[in-house]
Amino acid sequence: MPLTVVCDVTVPRGTAELLEKALKDRFASRGCESADFTMRFSLDGSVGDGYTLLPDTGSVHITGGNPSCLFSAAGEFLCRSSFDGYGGFQPYRKAVKHSFAEKLRGMYYATHFRNFWHSAPPEEVYETVCDLAFRGCNALLVWFDMHHFSGIGEPDAKEMITRLREILACAESFGMAPSLLMLANEGFSGTPDSLRAENTAENGYHTPPAGFYGTEICPSVPGGKAAILRERREVLEAFSGIALKYICLWPYDQGGCTCKSCAPWGINGYMKLIPETAELAGQFFPQAEIIVSTWFFDRFTAGEWAGMSRIMKKGLPSGAEYVMAYFFDGLPEAISKNGIPENVKFISFPEISMQGAVPWGGFGANPLPEFLRKNSLPEIFRGGFPYSEGIFDDINKWICLRQFSCREENTADSVRAYLKHEFCCDSEALADAVLLMEKTLPRSVYRQDGVLRCDISCPPPVEKIYSEIIKCDAALPERIRSGWKWRIIYCRAVIDREIVRTSGAPADSEEYRDRVSELIRLYHAENAEEYVKPPL
Numbered sequence: 001m002p003l004t005v006v007c008d009v010t011v012p013r014g015t016a017e018l019l020e021k022a023l024k025d026r027f028a029s030r031g032c033e034s035a036d037f038t039m040r041f042s043l044d045g046s047v048g049d050g051y052t053l054l055p056d057t058g059s060v061h062i063t064g065g066n067p068s069c070l071f072s073a074a075g076e077f078l079c080r081s082s083f084d085g086y087g088g089f090q091p092y093r094k095a096v097k098h099s100f101a102e103k104l105r106g107m108y109y110a111t112h113f114r115n116f117w118h119s120a121p122p123e124e125v126y127e128t129v130c131d132l133a134f135r136g137c138n139a140l141l142v143w144f145d146m147h148h149f150s151g152i153g154e155p156d157a158k159e160m161i162t163r164l165r166e167i168l169a170c171a172e173s174f175g176m177a178p179s180l181l182m183l184a185n186e187g188f189s190g191t192p193d194s195l196r197a198e199n200t201a202e203n204g205y206h207t208p209p210a211g212f213y214g215t216e217i218c219p220s221v222p223g224g225k226a227a228i229l230r231e232r233r234e235v236l237e238a239f240s241g242i243a244l245k246y247i248c249l250w251p252y253d254q255g256g257c258t259c260k261s262c263a264p265w266g267i268n269g270y271m272k273l274i275p276e277t278a279e280l281a282g283q284f285f286p287q288a289e290i291i292v293s294t295w296f297f298d299r300f301t302a303g304e305w306a307g308m309s310r311i312m313k314k315g316l317p318s319g320a321e322y323v324m325a326y327f328f329d330g331l332p333e334a335i336s337k338n339g340i341p342e343n344v345k346f347i348s349f350p351e352i353s354m355q356g357a358v359p360w361g362g363f364g365a366n367p368l369p370e371f372l373r374k375n376s377l378p379e380i381f382r383g384g385f386p387y388s389e390g391i392f393d394d395i396n397k398w399i400c401l402r403q404f405s406c407r408e409e410n411t412a413d414s415v416r417a418y419l420k421h422e423f424c425c426d427s428e429a430l431a432d433a434v435l436l437m438e439k440t441l442p443r444s445v446y447r448q449d450g451v452l453r454c455d456i457s458c459p460p461p462v463e464k465i466y467s468e469i470i471k472c473d474a475a476l477p478e479r480i481r482s483g484w485k486w487r488i489i490y491c492r493a494v495i496d497r498e499i500v501r502t503s504g505a506p507a508d509s510e511e512y513r514d515r516v517s518e519l520i521r522l523y524h525a526e527n528a529e530e531y532v533k534p535p536l
Contacts, residue, residue: 053092132397136404205301357445437492
């Protein structure tokens with residue numbers, strides 16, 4: 001008989017329906033359509049932010065503190081159980097009582113550049129949201145990228161807002177907190193020249209801020225702040241009716257202004273905008289908590305982290321409750337010296353997409369276990385929102401959510417758990433091959449006389465990776481080997497091998513072109529911008 005899912009009266013009907021569908025899909029994808037097993041679910045607020053698993057003969061009883069915890073618990077039960085991919089199923093038989101390590105276990109979908117989040121059919125995006133729920137995610141952050149549009153009333157802008165609202169509604173149905181990112185001074189493409197922010201290497205800036213589109217608004221010129229707040233109001237109003245839990249304000253890449261009155265932007269012009277923006281957000285979403293991002297502080301000018309350290313010690317701008325940061329090269333001196341005040345909620349923004357290669361995800365899966373281990377810093381971060389540009393970083397999403405859920409320090413073990421769970425394969429040789437992909441990821445991509453060139457910085461492991469992936473591909477059940485999670489790993493192995501085989505000139509390789517074309521189809525990147533489109 002098929003899997004039976006039973007939810008008692010404490011579980012909302014919508015949650016029960018999603019649990020039943022998602023679990024039956026996951027059993028079926030592992031060849032267990034006829035599993036004679038019962039999964040029972042209950043809600044009990046006294047459990048808190050966590051869950052219990054109580055196995056019995058032929059069943060398991062899962063109790064969660066809230067709906068999000070039920071999905072997380074179901075996912076953990078599947079992860080601890082064993083499937084062989086051909087119908088064999090060994091349920092986990094030990095009792096578990098789990099409390100999540102971090103309150104905030106988010107994910108950020110960067111919805112722009114015609115990447116997967118921007119362009120894929122909604123049902124494919126929703127399936128990834130379901131995956132996140134089963135991995136412990138309890139908040140989803142999206143962004144309405146204004147520079148793509150001339151104004152809030154443009155048909156394409158309305159279409160994008162509808163898409164984002166539907167993604168957030170899907171997240172909410174899985175118990176996740178809907179969340180919205182907004183650049184502090186972004187403007188629509190029709191921003192008048194008289195209001196546009198400056199982006200030059202002056203007023204203490206040694207480098208013009210990157211990711212600047214020229215539509216940003218200077219809050220210091222006459223009418224600038226009013227225009228910023230007017231457009232923020234338009235965007236917030238467009239998302240009214242959604243119970244936004246977090247609203248994240250952003251400084252650079254995109255955003256910023258280097259004029260004399262705004263510089264240094266991170267601790268001057270940016271900070272001055274936060275109280276009024278937070279007050280405005282509270283008019284539409286009184287329950288929302290404001291996150292202040294520090295992305296790229298000290299990258300273009302000096303002293304921003306020193307200034308931010310003073311601000312945190314004195315007190316964040318009115319309305320701000322969280323500080324978001326990510327450190328690529330160790331802690332800034334000001335943070336190493338002064339630490340983080342106990343009253344500051346400090347969260348991370350793990351970079352899981354752009355590291356190592358451009359285009360992002362352009363060659364397939366990009367596992368980053370060692371990078372994410374070194375930069376997790378659980379002693380200062382309390383959860384966060386990993387930054388995703390598409391589906392190619394799926395292993396990294398898994399790693400980060402394991403770190404947030406249980407502070408799993410051994411990221412290599414996280415990769416092994418991912419492979420066992422997603423592909424019903426606990427081969428150490430496969431794990432070694434996937435772990436090696438981090439070493440072979442860094443590369444330079446360029447055109448020479450119009451011909452595509454790609455130089456992999458560390459090519460020696462490529463052949464070993466390729467051989468093991470090809471071997472595993474032949475052994476996997478068809479329903480697993482044809483799924484996108486395996487295909488992005490397979491494509492990465494084949495593409496890299498062709499790059500090395502052709503001495504960095506793969507354009508004439510039919511196998512290279514076929515696998516890159518497959519990635520483009522999987523990513524729905526036919527019209528994507530170059531940063532997120534696999535290179536042909």
